[in-house]
Amino acid sequence: MEIIPAIDLINGQCVRLTEGDFAQQTTYDADPVAVAQRFEQHGVKRLHLVDLDGARAKQPVNLPVLERIARHTNLVIDFGGGLQSEEAVRQAFDAGARQITAGSIAVREPETVSGWLRTFGADSIIIGADFRDNYISINAWAEQSERTLREFVENYLTVGATTFICTDVSKDGKLLGPSLGTYQLLREQVPAARLVASGGVTTIADVEALAAVGMHGAIIGKAIYEGTITLQELQPWL
Numbered sequence: 705m706e707i708i709p710a711i712d713l714i715n716g717q718c719v720r721l722t723e724g725d726f727a728q729q730t731t732y733d734a735d736p737v738a739v740a741q742r743f744e745q746h747g748v749k750r751l752h753l754v755d756l757d758g759a760r761a762k763q764p765v766n767l768p769v770l771e772r773i774a775r776h777t778n779l780v781i782d783f784g785g786g787l788q789s790e791e792a793v794r795q796a797f798d799a800g801a802r803q804i805t806a807g808s809i810a811v812r813e814p815e816t817v818s819g820w821l822r823t824f825g826a827d828s829i830i831i832g833a834d835f836r837d838n839y840i841s842i843n844a845w846a847e848q849s850e851r852t853l854r855e856f857v858e859n860y861l862t863v864g865a866t867t868f869i870c871t872d873v874s875k876d877g878k879l880l881g882p883s884l885g886t887y888q889l890l891r892e893q894v895p896a897a898r899l900v901a902s903g904g905v906t907t908i909a910d911v912e913a914l915a916a917v918g919m920h921g922a923i924i925g926k927a928i929y930e931g932t933i934t935l936q937e938l939q940p941w942l
Contacts (some may be wrong), residue, residue: 705915707941708900709743709926710752711736711773712786713766720877721756728877730758732929740773746935747942751779752805752869752902752923758786759807767799774800782830793820797828805869807832810860811842811849818863822869824864833857833870838886841873853886854893867898869923875904877926882910888917908937915941 711718714726718733733739738749752855753773757765764786774781781795784805796804810831820829833856834841840849840856857868860861870890872883890899900921901914911933914922927933 705911705917705941706750706900706921707748707911707938708750708752708782708921708923709748709928710754710902710923711739712754712756712925713769714756716766716769718929719756720812720929726756726760728786730929736769737772737776740777740779743935744779747939748935749780749942750782750921751777752925753781753783753801754805755783755785757825759784760786762786762788764792764795767795770796770801771799773831777911784830784832790820790823791826797824803828803830805830805832807834808842811840811851811856814859815862817860821864828865829865830867830869831857831860831865833868834873835870835886836874838871853890857890857894857899861896866896867900867920869900869902871902871923872904876902878904879906879926879930879932880904881906884913884917884923887914887919906932908933911938911941917925 717731718736718739719729719731723731755766780802782803782805783801784807787793787913793804798860835853836892842849882901898920901919902923905924906927
């Protein structure tokens with residue numbers, strides 16, 4: 705299982721939100737490049753970089769930060785936030801992203817994202833599957849769609865997607881533990897999908913449990929910044 709630390713960006717700084725709420729924001733570091741370098745020094749290979757300003761603006765805002773991290777580390781960066789057009793996706797790749805995450809647009813405009821999969825390849829396009837109570841969440845997590853998590857993943861598998869970041873929005877940033885039951889069931893229902901857990905990962909025991917149910921990756925954000933999981937504890941997975 706791959707360990708993928710997260711850096712969320714607002715005004716070029718490393719922050720975390722709770723349940724995606726901009727009113728519940730904690731700033732952890734003014735220098736995201738230094739944070740990324742620290743991850744790399746501990747053996748981290750991948751980084752999940754989220755442009756929260758871009759998500760609000762519906763176009764990438766923090767591409768210069770992506771560019772600096774890509775230039776000053778060898779991390780494999782997946783970038784998301786505000787990617788609403790093929791041009792924006794190309795800008796992210798040009799700035800140094802190796803992969804992008806298609807978030808809300810993957811729910812709203814499946815034909816657009818299917819086109820990205822054909823154009824850039826499944827290795828380059830990750831599908832963001834944000835969910836609450838097994839239903840896909842939309843509009844910055846404020847609304848529930850009528851599509852189940854399983855249905856959403858299965859539909860994208862049929863058009864060539866392979867990798868899914870599955871974020872339980874009810875747990876994101878709360879340090880309450882991940883949705884193990886949901887992930888275990890999804891692994892059984894859609895064994896062909898590469899599933900990355902996101903939301904609620906709090907302790908090293910959570911990491912061990914996610915590995916035990918067969919998750920392909922785990923995104924860890926607040927737990928690292930708050931110290932409930934240390935980079936030293938993660939060494940067996942790095």
